[in-house]
Amino acid sequence: MKKKLLFVLFLIICCAAAWGWYWYKKPRTSVAAIASTVTIPSTTLYYQYQQNAAAADSLYAGKVLTVTGVVDDVQHSDSTVSIFLHGAGLNGVNCSMAVTHNKKPLPGKGVSITIKGRCTGYLMDINLVDCIIE
Known part of the structure; x- marks a missing residue:
């Protein structure tokens, strides 16, 4: 027994380890x-999200957006790049992309x-994932 x-x-x-490895190695989409x-x-x-996040989420969350703006910062990591676009004050739009898709x-x-990129919503900044530079 x-x-x-x-x-x-x-x-x-073993199953849990295999599942975790699959999600860790899963290729990023574009x-x-x-x-x-x-x-x-x-x-x-940014202004629309700041005024009414719930209403802006219904318009933009989960959808692919084309966003134009002025770059405030660019941050590199091993496999991703985050480009931060100006919104208001210290906050703005965080655009995350895989290095291989850029x-x-x-x-x-x-x-x-x-x-x-695909909008995932608002948490201090608006987040776009799976981005590409147009």
Whole structure:
């Protein structure tokens, strides 16, 4: 009986490890082939979320947006790049993209740029994921 219990426990741990490895290695998607539903300036998008986040979520969350704005910051990590577009004050639009999906050179601070990505909502900043530079 004890051997069966240990075998079942071992099997559960192996399945959990395989599931975690799958999600860790799953390739990132890109919105390159998806048409955007809205083209909007980053300041307008941020203002709409700041005024009424629930209403803005109903318009933008989960949808592919094309956002234009001025770059406030660019941050690199091993596999991702985050481009922060100006919104209001210290907050704005955080655009996250996989390094492998970025075909154009990264912009510098203060440059006006257009980025397409999937909106995931608002939490201090508006977040766009799976982005590409247009």
